[in-house]
Amino acid sequence: MNLVVNPPILPMLAKRVEEVPREGKWIYEPKWDGFRVLVFRDGNEVLIQSRDKKPLNRYFPEMIDPLRQQLPSKCVLDGELVIANDGRLDFDALQLRIHPAASRVKLLASQTPASCIFFDLLCKGVRDLRGLPFRKRRAELELLLKSTKPPIHITPATEDRKTAIDWFSRFEGAGLDGVVAKPVDLPYQPDKRVMLKIKHERDCDCVVAGFRWYKQAEGKQVGSLLLGLYDESKALQHVGVCSSFSAETRHELLDFLTPYRKNALRGHPWKDWENPDELQRAAEHRMPGGKSRWSHGKDLSWEPLRPELVVEVSYEHMQSGRFRHMAHFRRWRKDRKPATCTFAQLEVVPPEELKSIFARGR
Structure with a gap:
């Protein structure tokens, strides 16, 4: 050119x-x-x-x-x-x-x-x-x-x-x-x-069912929390991650989460995501480690936690049942039971017809 x-x-x-x-x-x-x-x-x-x-x-x-x-x-x-x-x-x-x-x-x-x-x-x-x-x-x-x-x-x-x-x-x-x-x-x-830019932000209480290591300090610092919500069939669906923690917080999180790692995989709702015999079930449920063409070679391995913790996060909006962008940590919710963390709590915004902007055609 x-x-x-x-x-x-x-x-x-x-x-x-x-x-x-x-x-x-x-x-x-x-x-x-x-x-x-x-x-x-x-x-x-x-x-x-x-x-x-x-x-x-x-x-x-x-x-x-x-x-x-x-x-x-x-x-x-x-x-x-x-x-x-x-x-x-x-x-x-x-x-x-x-x-x-x-x-x-x-x-x-x-x-x-x-x-x-x-x-x-x-x-x-x-x-x-x-x-x-x-x-x-x-x-x-x-x-x-x-x-x-x-x-x-x-x-x-x-x-x-x-x-x-x-x-x-x-x-x-x-x-x-x-x-x-x-x-x-x-x-x-x-x-x-x-x-x-001024973007929408809401809050949501999610189950913390796992975490990923911070890639520069694997085994020593937590990189992100894996978030889940229960659907109408009471299946825990992976809806996104919460990350962007300071180095100090990444260390503190590891200590805080350690008790919840014990026997975490036993009965865990996502334990079979990488089992070849469970591919059909995995296709019907959102889980945190599936490889896809969007992965671009990223390490999506994760550490399970007993799904007993509830965290309040802020998010912009949901798309196809998951957070469109990374969620942000607000606080732990010791007053909430994991079973109450469902999709029903999410605000539903009625669509404004795109013809308001797309005056004609597509």
């Missing part, structure tokens, strides 16, 4: 804050839950680049022609690849695309086609726009995409704080992650956390 902004480029990032900012001049956007991408077009050549600089073209073949047909011959845009199913964003369907078999990718592309939501413009023609204030880049982006059609979209944006707060609550059920706030005079700064 021969652009004024050539790949690879790292995207501009956001830091988390607790609320929509009250002071200053901001442009607010919904926060999409998809794959962050930078899209480069130079004539007939199109590159969809992931957040970590990897090419994604082969996983989203249905996007290449629309991008080639609807974007200017020389440009670089920042956006998000998403898949919408049944009125909400489907991150699981997006992950299924990262598959080694081209035939599988082609089938999924026809069954669950992706869309691209753009929210920034880095260059157009021979003009490098990264130094312009965001308000001007946004205006250029609106002109650029005013005639586009699905699967290409421009994200909604507003300078009204009340509208942003409304989006924060109203669009959550559709799978959006929260709200992003960008200073109106912000230049594009790759790999810098200069935007703000």
Whole structure:
């Protein structure tokens, strides 16, 4: 490619804050839950680049022609690849695309086609726009995409704080992650956390049924706690992990958990997850150590604990019965019995139809 902004480029990032900012001049956007991408077009050549600089073209073949047909011959845009199913964003369907078999990718592309939501413009023609204030880049982006059609979209944006707060609550059920706030005079700064993100957070009481070692101190420090919730059939389902502990806390956790390691595997609800004879049952229950193409060679081995401890964690949202992101430790709940830690405690947010944002098409 021969652009004024050539790949690879790292995207501009956001830091988390607790609320929509009250002071200053901001442009607010919904926060999409998809794959962050930078899209480069130079004539007939199109590159969809992931957040970590990897090419994604082969996983989203249905996007290449629309991008080639609807974007200017020389440009670089920042956006998000998403898949919408049944009125909400489907991150699981997006992950299924990262598959080694081209035939599988082609089938999924026809069954669950992706869309691209753009929210920034880095260059157009021979003009490098990264130094312009965001308000001007946004205006250029609106002109650029005013005639586009699905699967290409421009994200909604507003300078009204009340509208942003409304989006924060109203669009959550559709799978959006929260709200992003960008200073109106912000230049594009790759790999810098200069935007703000406001994300949903809730609390949940979970059973602690195991842990993983801290990879730099195996056998000496706890890296993460394995969390479970009981479903309607009273089966304990693995719903995610709680980690990001300090070194001091990792040591303290090992001492605290040691009594619960004794005879932990005896009668443990997850004891058969790696037994070949139990593959069918394992397929029906979420367990903490199954290898998959998402593992990328990671060590998913774990140490069982008697499922007698309850921990309160904070989380952003659930997807397909598990925490979409890592949960965060709040406190131990000695007043709660493990059997009371069920999916019923989770808040269910009704979906806002994506047609509010996807005005037409996908």
